[in-house]
Amino acid sequence: MFRQKCLSGVAVLLLGGLLASPVAAQDRVALRTGAHPNFVRLVFDWPGNVAYRVEESDGQVTLRFAAPGAFDLAAVRRPPRNVLGVTAETDTARIQMAPGARMRHFRIGNRIVVDVLDPGRDEFGAASGSPAARRAAAAAPAPAPAPAPAAPPMPAQIVVPAAPRAAPPARATPPARTATAERSPFQPATPPPAEAPVVVQAAPRAPVAREALAEAPQASQAAPQAMLRPAPQPAAAPGTPVAPRGLAVRLLPGPALSIPATAEVGAALFRRGGVWMLVLDAPLPLDLAALRANPVFAAAEASTGPDATTLRLPATFLRAPRLRREGNAWLLDQPVDEVALRAIMPEVEPGPPARLLLHASRAGGSVSVLDPETGTALLVGTVLDGAEAVPAGRRAALFELLPTRLGAALLPRADTVTLRALPGRFLAGASAGAELALGAEAPAASGAATAMTRSFDLPGEAVAALQERLRNATAAVAAAAPLGRGQPRMQVAEALLALGLPQEAQSMVTLAMREDPVLAELPRSRALQAMAALLAGRLAETTGLDAPRLPETDEVALWRGLLASARGQDGAKAVAAGLPLLLSYPEPLQARLAPLAAEALAAGGESVAARRLLATRDQDDPPLALARARVLEAEGALEPALAAYDSLAAGRDRRARALALRRAAELRLANGLLDAAGAAAAMEPTLAAWRGDAMETEGRSRLAELRMQAGDARGAFDLLRETAAMFPNLAAGLREREIAALLGALEREPPVAAVVLYDTHAEMLPPGDATEQALGSLADRLAALDLLDRASHVLRRAVSRAADAESKGRLGARLAGLALGAADGPGALKALEETANESLSADLTQSRLMLEARALARTGRHADAAARFRAAGPAAAAELAVLLEERQDWAGAATALRQHLATIAPPPPAPLSDQHKPIIARIAALLTLAGDDAALAELRAEEQARMGEGPMSGTFDLLTADRVAGLADLPRLRAELDVARGLPARLDGLREETPTTR
Structure with a gap:
């Protein structure tokens, strides 16, 4: 007995454990809901990632989860719209949808989301309808909404039946809405009339990824202005019923527009950005073909929704249009004079609940249209006749009352705002307990800005x-x-x-x-x-x-x-x-x-x-x-501007101080009150006044420019190098200016400092004429200080980085000249040999031949030197004559000197200048030393008349006189002997200044 009781107790415990363990293992799953303009969202918030499967049949959606859960259904005790009820047990949840509603589902992290779409909406929330449904709706007087295709290939079309306003037909489900003129999310849908069916084309939605829409579909309702343009009507298939042609909008002289509409159709007119919006409170298929040929209205657009028709006209040509009733049409024209409008006066009823009354004797209806500026809904109150309008806009915390030319328009700021049309007035309300107070009228500045288009809501409120x-x-x-x-x-x-x-x-x-x-x-x-x-x-x-x-x-x-x-x-x-x-x-x-x-x-x-x-x-x-x-x-107020800048420069605002210092320096420089060096000194403090952005880099760039203008190339170079190190992204753009500053510093800095600068930054210098000229100038200055080794070092580095053979040849010639100046003939020959090239220009080749000849003369190879001088042509004749004189080849020297004279002196009988006469006297002396009497006689015959008077003339006469023939010539002989004794010494005085050859 005892054992049986024990076994019974264990069984009870085991059974209790088995029954309790699943419950204990179940996760709590909260169900949250949210209402959106086109759908209701149900979110199953699991604590972890749970797989699920969806089954849909007969308006019921069944979600089967891979794990059990304890579902909290408190949020759906009062089911939201489109949902009749939600039940859940263990691992299954069932959602009963309203007739015509459709479903989409997706996952966001651990949350499983189910959206129950309004009837007539596809899975993206846009108006839907298959071609078969449109054909059935065209034939039936009161069609039911057709199921939307899974992926319509063309923009959706909706058949909207219309009927007289007084007797709207009863419908089982709310009507479908278009993407171009959606029903306001702030008020219930109004059943559409039922006249002849009208085909309305919905604008295609923006190409947004489906996953993005699934995560935040409410943002997709803010359609951009481009969605206001109606899509083109696709061609009807054979046998498809064709929608009746729209109501033609006529263009009258003036110009004016006549929009056909019965007396029961109210209208409103107001401006939003760059368009005038004409809103009719009935779905009318307007035909704008007559407007396309007129440049004023060529850009007009129309969109038709289930409750309203919107005609958008460009505001460029319409300053203050007038809309008035004329029979069975609304007439829009541009009056010459301003038309007096009857103001729709707002009045706040304190409540509760607080309401705003807009008194209008001919109030028509209340519709919702898309705002082209904000992409949200506008609540529009239409009037049936007259000129009742809101002349000045007003603002409240929950909405904005827009200025209009006819009717009333509200821009809601909260989802709880509504607008209703009642006999003789419009009634705007909000949620219970909301404070409703009108702000002041728009100031004058806002009135001047009303003609400008906006993209953001930044109102001029208190x-x-x-x-x-x-x-x-x-x-x-x-x-x-x-x-x-x-x-x-x-x-x-x-x-x-x-x-x-x-x-x-x-x-x-x-x-x-x-x-x-x-x-x-x-x-x-x-x-x-x-x-x-x-x-x-x-x-x-x-x-x-x-x-x-x-x-x-x-x-x-x-x-x-x-x-x-x-x-x-x-x-x-x-x-x-x-x-x-x-x-x-x-x-x-x-x-x-x-x-x-x-x-x-x-x-x-x-x-x-x-x-x-x-x-x-x-x-x-x-x-x-x-x-x-x-x-x-x-x-142009110079003194007041400078005083203002100086005051700012002494202030504590760092940005204003930096800008003021710069502007004051620039202003004084432009008016001659400072030179470039003074302006650079005045702008120096801006480096410490402001750091870290484009303003600092601009200041540094300008300061470097002023230093260059002032001759401080080294200071400019150092500043640019520092800027490039501080702002690496600007280094490439500063490179050329750094090179120019470095070349300037090499030319202007003391030679020793310039050599150190060159050794440090030699890799920066690009090959080219500018670099070659700067380095050549530096080498000459070093040579002038007898720093030939440093000069040769500079030139040899330049030779190693020369861009082409021509540049290398020129630098080699400079290097050879330095070696000759140091009496280093072999060094000069080596420099010329290392930089030789057959493609060198003729002038450079001739110059290098002369340098080679001088170097050969230095090394004692006179014959080779003379050959090089002769190869160099007439330009080397003077140096060749000197070389031959040193070798006592008097005849050869005289011949070379006569060749040189032919290149620099005018031919006979032109007179000779004082510069040419010593050369002729020198030729005569050389011929005398050579004992060439025939050549002397020839020289005397050619040049005696041109020698004229003077010291050189006497010497020339003496040297070229005939031989002694008798005792009468003895005095002349004595004078010739005196000349002969001093001839070698006097020859040196007759020589031109020519480069030394030894």
């Missing part, structure tokens, strides 16, 4: 309103699901930037792009990050503004101009063009932008725009002191 906006956006981030925080974070970033907090804004954009890969690919997100980085002084992180896919709006052009100026380029024209937009920014952002913009305008010669900007700021604002000084300089 700081309190911006702080409230920041709080609301932060609360939206906290309330959003983890995968849906990208867009709210971007709104927080824009609020931070508007408050003048660029570092915080950049961090928020970076976090948003890190969490949402779709946002990371959008040019607008990258541009916003670059704008914040520009204000934060991080120029290396501003590449987002250079993106080619960024829409070319006036706001983007303004920020690109500011970025160009910050990079040291010319962006003044873009800043001047966007100045009205800058002045419409909130005060904290203006305070951060004003110094950069004012300096850019002053540096670019836009003094008028700079004065206009400075007039809006405090006259004693320290950050603007440098800009005011630059404006004074640009206007």
